[in-house]
Amino acid sequence: EVQLVQSGAEVKKPGESLKISCKGSGYSFTNYWIGWVRQMPGKGLEWMGIIYPGDSDTRYSPSFQGQVTISADKSISTAYLQWSSLKASDTAMYYCARQNCGGDCYLDYWGQGTLVTVSS
Amino acid sequence: QSALTQPASVSGSPGQSITISCTGTSSDVGSYNLVSWYQQHPGKAPKLMIYEGSKRPSGVSNRFSGSKSGNTASLTISGLQAEDEADYYCCSNAGSSRVFGGGTKLTVL
Numbered sequence: 746e747v748q749l750v751q752s753g754a755e756v757k758k759p760g761e762s763l764k765i766s767c768k769g770s771g772y773s774f775t776n777y778w779i780g781w782v783r784q785m786p787g788k789g790l791e792w793m794g795i796i797y798p799g800d801s802d803t804r805y806s807p808s809f810q811g812q813v814t815i816s817a818d819k820s821i822s823t824a825y826l827q828w829s830s831l832k833a834s835d836t837a838m839y840y841c842a843r844q845n846c847g848g849d850c851y852l853d854y855w856g857q858g859t860l861v862t863v864s865s
Numbered sequence: 866q867s868a869l870t871q872p873a874s875v876s877g878s879p880g881q882s883i884t885i886s887c888t889g890t891s892s893d894v895g896s897y898n899l900v901s902w903y904q905q906h907p908g909k910a911p912k913l914m915i916y917e918g919s920k921r922p923s924g925v926s927n928r929f930s931g932s933k934s935g936n937t938a939s940l941t942i943s944g945l946q947a948e949d950e951a952d953y954y955c956c957s958n959a960g961s962s963r964v965f966g967g968g969t970k971l972t973v974l
Contacts, residue, residue, distance in 0.1 A: 780963070789868070789965060789966070789967050789968035790905075790954050790965040790968065792956075792964060794962075804962065806962050840911065847917060848917045849897075849898060849901075849917050849918075849958065850958060851901035852903070852913060853913050853916070853922065855910040855913075857910055
């Protein structure tokens, strides 16, 4: 069974750093891209970026380039999303999702989400 | 990239059919790209409902169908059921990135 299990909720202060994780199981982790999606409170889904764990090729949405860092450790089948200096506006639910590609690409499995709260 | 355009809300009675539109441009929906659709219940992660424009993953009811015409993709839900009440999002490739629609809240009356 394919599963993506994300790390638990975080409460941080502005200016702090943070790294959240997404562990894949039940499939070959290195053969599928993993994407990250933001959902701010009461708002829609926003594409942040994607990584191919096989070679760590990473693509960012222009809106998030320079704001976050996406990485992966294929030895432990885990992808990461990190911030060096959090802002209150980073408060959101963050989802990872596996990208599958046939005729086109789509997100077929999703993590349960990690809630990040940034408040002084 | 700008978000794809979806109606903020749609509603229907049990047993009826509804259609949710997703309008983009010739650079995303209107290109060769095939839209995917996701259902999200409150407090839950999104779930893939339609991929490659019109295909249903295993386990998704055949009451859900997808189509595309020009720069607009559509999700149709027939035989509405109470459990269909949720938010729905379309998604398309946009160059080397991806773009979601703004989301549509479906209310089953």
